[in-house]
Structures are given as structure tokens and as C-alpha cells.
Amino acid sequence: MSGSGVPAAEFEVEEVLLAAQSAIGGQQGSVPDMLQVLAPDGTMADGLTAEIAGEVVDFAPYLAATDAAHLRSLYRDMSLIRRFDQESTALQRQGQLALWVPLTGQEAAQIGSGRALQPQDYAFPTYREHGVALTRGVELADILRLFRGVTNGGWDPRERNFHLYTLVLAAQSLHAVGYAMGIQRDQLADPSLPQAASVAYFGDGASSEGDIHESMVFAASFDAPVVFFCQNNQWAISVPAAVQARVPLARRAEGYGFPGVRVDGNDVVAVEAVTRWALDRARSGKGPVLIEAYTYRMSAHTTADDPTKYRLSGDEQAWQPRDPLVRLEAHLRAQELADDAFFDELAAEARAMATALRDAVLSMTVPDLESRFAAVYAEPHPLVQEELRFFQQYEAGFADEGKHA
Secondary structure: OOOOOOOOOOOOHHHHHHHHHHHHHHHHOOOOOEEOOEOOOOOEOOOOEEEEOOEEEEOHHHOOOOOHHHHHHHHHHHHHHHHHHHHHHHHHHOOOOOOOOOOOOOHHHHHHHHHHOOOOOEEEOOOOOHHHHHHOOOOHHHHHHHHHOOOOOOOOHHHHOEOOOOOOOOHHHHHHHHHHHHHHHHHHHOOOOOOOOEEEEEEOOHHHOHHHHHHHHHHHHOOOOEEEEEEEOOEEOOEEHHHHOOOOHHHHHHHHOOOEEEEEOOOHHHHHHHHHHHHHHHHOOOOOEEEEEEOOOOOOOOOOOOHHHOOOHHHHHHHHHHOHHHHHHHHHHHOOOOOHHHHHHHHHHHHHHHHHHHHHHHOOOOOOHHHHHHOOOOOOOHHHHHHHHHHHHHHHOOOOOOOOO
């Protein structure tokens, strides 16, 4: 606090640093009540059992840890999406994208949860769920159309049951609950429809938004088939999670009357199993679940952010040994489930993907002015037409440099 008793800024520097140091201390040791199957050194537990909301849950039916082909496919997805992230960051730095939102460090949380979804389920992302988009079959180049500024969307969400990115924090949680309540009513009208659920993705920063509270109240009141998936990457831009919440975020579910689970967000095997269980529970009519995937944002919040201004130098170093790709690779190699040929072929695939992605971005063209105005309403609107004529006249007022060269 300043001398006047009024904070000099949103948070005093000392408070933020102390909270960050406290968080790092917890990261270096064990995290209470965090479910884990694949340890950072690559060793795999035989199973996973936990008491959740007074019920002992055996996750064995939801684990695919013994399927070598499945484990390799999880590693492939994580590897490709990390290379996608690196290429997208490079494109932004070279001026080809207006902005980029990195995900490095959160691959396991996204790939594991995304692979748990069934085709009839519907995912509502924020603006960082590139890994989930990959698992839903969204063309990665379509994601970059949004960040290049040549579209307001990028893909048809109805084709993949993957909603458009939401840039307004926590707004998608309300959409997810509303959609889940729609699922309930559709199934009442037609019981032959397949059981389905929705997933609301959000971060630890968004968990402090009022929309999250409202959506959880509605979800609990109606036992809506929705899973709230919080990627706690430790930082809400420059504010550490320890400043926002004095208890694990998963425990917030208790206040709404439904289960909350904290899972190691860098353990793709555990994330997939826990999400499968939560979705199965939601689809069967038992109501919502909150999953807190405890992970870490290894890069900046966006490419417009400089994390060195607020993050301690030892923070990232403390998380490096928990890298989700490193631990799964260690397991695959130790158990002889993948050899050098597999990793070499995957690296070549990633390079080819990056090249194709770059070519796709550089070939993207800006839509003409008329098409932008035509997308505002389904039918022509007199006010929009008036504004279009104004901008056309405005553009016509500029000299054509080619004609006067």
C-alpha cells in the first residue's frame, strides 16, 4: 500500500513477487490432491484411484496407458501443436500475423482433454486452445486466418463441434452451459439422440470473472451436462494465481455443489483419463464437473506481452523438468514403445507441416470491403449499407500512387 492507504497500482510489486515466490515453492514440491499417472521422470503408475466428492473413483476404465499406439499418437499431437505454436510465433514476429497467443507448456492439458471428447460433444474454447482444435480436426491454417485479420471466425463450428475462439474472458462458459441445457431438452424431446456434453475451456484468470460464477450456478441448478476445464497456467497475464485464489481452484466447485478435480496438467495420460471420466459422468445425467489442469505457461501471455517484466527468472526453470513432451518421450523410450525412427519421422512431419502452414498464411488475401459489411447481418440493413457507402467514398478519396508514378 502507498502512504495514502490507496494501492499505487492494481497490485503492489512486493505482493505480486511474494505470491509468485510462494507459487514457485509449491511447484518445486508436491502439489496437494493433484492426480497424476505419468511422473516427470517418465515412470508410469499402474493405475489411478481417487476420492472425489466423497466417492472413490477408479479411473482404470478411462486409462489408455498400456496402448502403445495410443501413447505414440498423444505424443505426435503434442509435438505437432508445439511446432505449430513455434511457427505461428515466428510468423507474428515477422509481421505476418497481427497477434499470437502461445500455448507452449500446455500441450498435455489440451491434447489430453481434446482426445477425451466424443464426436457429439461440443467444445467452447477461449483463444489459446490450438491443441484442442487439432484434436477436433480443425485446419490449423484456419486458426491463423483469424490472427492474420482476414476473417472474423476461421472455421464453421458446426462441422467439428468446436466453437469459434472467444476473446471476451469467460463468456464461453455461459455459452457452454446454455448449450448443455439445450442438449438436455433435445434428449427429452428425442431420447434416441446420443448422450452428449459440452466443455467450457478457460484459464485461471478467467476463473475470477463473474461469468464463471453465473455459469456454474446455472449448471448446478439444472445438472447440466457440462465440464468446466480450467487450465491453471499460473499467470493471468501478469497476476499470479496465488493472488487470485487462496485455495486450489478445483475446490471452488464445492460451493456450487458439484465435484472439482485437480489433475497434473502436464501429464497427458492423467488429463485424458480424468476428462473422460468427467464427460462420461456429465453425459449420464450426474451433472457438471470442474477440472483444474495444473500446468504452466512457458511463454508470454501473447506476443504483445513481456513476461520478464513480472515473472521471476527461476519460475520457468522450475517448470522445465515437468515438460509434457519430455516426460512422455522418456516413457516411450524407456519402455521401448518408440524408437529413433519414430521421432525422426515425426520431426520431418512437423517440418513439412510448418512449411505448408507458412505457405498458407502468405497466400491469404484480405477480403474486399463489401464482403466485410455483408457479413454483419443475414439480410441487407439500411444503416450498414449507408456506412458502406461512406467508407467507399472515404477510400476513393486516396490518390492512386500507381497512376501518378
